[in-house]
Amino acid sequence: MQQELLDFEANLAKFLDCKYAIGVADGTAALEMSLAAAGIEQGDEVIVSSHTFIATAAAVHHMGGIPVVADCLPDSMIDPASVKRLIGPKTKVLMPTQLNGRTCDMDAIMAIADQHKLKVVEDSCQAMGAAYGGTKAGLFGVAGSYSFYPAKTLGCFGDGGAVVTNDDDVAARIRQLRDHGRDPATGKVTMFGRNGRLDNIQAGILSIKLAHYDSAIARRRAIAQIYQDVLGGRIELILPPAPGTDDKRFDIFQNYEIQANDRDALRAHLSGNGVGTILQWGGWMVHQFDDLNLRSDAPYAEEMSMRFMMLPMHHMLSDDDVVYVCDKVLSFYA
Ligand SMILES: *Cc1c(COP(=O)(O)O)cnc(C)c1O
Numbered sequence: 001m002q003q004e005l006l007d008f009e010a011n012l013a014k015f016l017d018c019k020y021a022i023g024v025a026d027g028t029a030a031l032e033m034s035l036a037a038a039g040i041e042q043g044d045e046v047i048v049s050s051h052t053f054i055a056t057a058a059a060v061h062h063m064g065g066i067p068v069v070a071d072c073l074p075d076s077m078i079d080p081a082s083v084k085r086l087i088g089p090k091t092k093v094l095m096p097t098q099l100n101g102r103t104c105d106m107d108a109i110m111a112i113a114d115q116h117k118l119k120v121v122e123d124s125c126q127a128m129g130a131a132y133g134g135t136k137a138g139l140f141g142v143a144g145s146y147s148f149y150p151a152k153t154l155g156c157f158g159d160g161g162a163v164v165t166n167d168d169d170v171a172a173r174i175r176q177l178r179d180h181g182r183d184p185a186t187g188k189v190t191m192f193g194r195n196g197r198l199d200n201i202q203a204g205i206l207s208i209k210l211a212h213y214d215s216a217i218a219r220r221r222a223i224a225q226i227y228q229d230v231l232g233g234r235i236e237l238i239l240p241p242a243p244g245t246d247d248k249r250f251d252i253f254q255n256y257e258i259q260a261n262d263r264d265a266l267r268a269h270l271s272g273n274g275v276g277t278i279l280q281w282g283g284w285m286v287h288q289f290d291d292l293n294l295r296s297d298a299p300y301a302e303e304m305s306m307r308f309m310m311l312p313m314h315h316m317l318s319d320d321d322v323v324y325v326c327d328k329v330l331s332f333y334a
Contacts, residue, residue: 001179001197008203009162011210015129016136018164020171023198024178026159027125027147031059033177033196034143034163035093037170038119040065044092048123049078050285050301052097056123057286057294060095069287069296072304075241076100076257080108082297087112093119098127098137100240101153101220101254106132106140113141121145125161126254128154129217133248138164143174148206153220153254154213156202219315220253223322227256227311230326236261236333238307255280256313261333263307269332275325278310 005023012021024030040046042064048056050069057067068091071082078096094113096104113120120141124130127137128146138144146152148160163174175184181193221243228242238259243251257280260266267277285305287296312325 002200004200004204004207005198008198008207008210011207012162013164015210015213016139016164018136018139019166019168020164020174022163022165022171022174022178023203024161024163024174025196025198027145027149027152027161028055028059029178029194029196030125030145030147030161030163031055031121031123032063033174033194034121034145035059035063035065035095036177037163037165037173038093038121038142040093043090045088045090046093046095046121047083047086047091048095048286049097049099050287050296050298051076051078051099051280051304052123052286053125053281054286054289055125056095056097057292065092066090067286067294069285069294069298071298072301074238074259074300074304075102076304076308077102077104078109079300080105080112083109083112085297086295087116087118091116091118093121094141095121095123097123097125098130099254100257101127101130101252102240103127103130103132103137103249103251106135110140126152127252128152129213129250130252131250136164139166142167143170148202153216153252154206154209156205156209158199158202160198160202160206162198216315217252220313221251223313223315223317224251224253224256226319226322227326230323231258231329234330234333237329253313256311257308258311259304259307260309261307263309266329266332267309270325270328273328275312275328277312280308280310 051072060067122144124138124144125147143165178196
């Protein structure tokens, strides 16, 4: 927790236009500490999306809560109607995942939270810099979490994360939790915390990469537009909404996730032509890990799990690379 960390925290808060950005060990630690700061207690139910990383549900579990799994919409974001159906007397927190660099329908989520007096803790690990109605992902509820895992849009050289918030008390709590519960002024332990610090060396790397982040995002959006221009008309595919299709949202395209007919055969065809693709979460939605026995209401997500896949998306892809991928997708369906 030396100068490089303090500098990065200041740089990140400035970039996001928020009061506090606190560097932590990784995105999962950010989620757990955010839930703790939201005051989650043993047995509280937290509504999460079916289309999210296991870390979202695991963070709830490890903080003593019970993850309850809601359905998603065709754009992969949590379905507010499903969230409403799952609210019961034990529901305490809504935990939407800002997936693939896009934001959920935050007007609907915040309205549900207000109406039922629930807290909101965002899993915004995939959405650093994405915005909805001018507010950046991570800054809607009690706290938001980012991951700087190397595969994320802003990656460090190992594991890293951050919690962001505009709330003084939440920020103070996170600072203390990440450093073994020690009061930063006196060093006295006044609560049980953990080793949840962001390494100084990672913070230094992140400050340098953050200075180039806007251009990396602009490039990702340009790549998404090429995919849209070439593949947009195909009835065999559902593409993510193109950049600028929605006045409210600014998407950063952490991933370019599509739904495709004959998905597995398409993947084999692409692979045979030198194009790597990935199934997010290994192809399972979070409630499809049977051994975890999670309560869910997610029939659409189950259908989606047989059709979803990610096409190459990275700021270093050339236009020709992207057109090549599109050609191979088109030759498969031809
Ligand atoms: C990456 C990710 C996390 C966890 O981040 P780590 O830094 O790997 O702990 C949590 N949620 C989502 C949606 C993610 O994509």
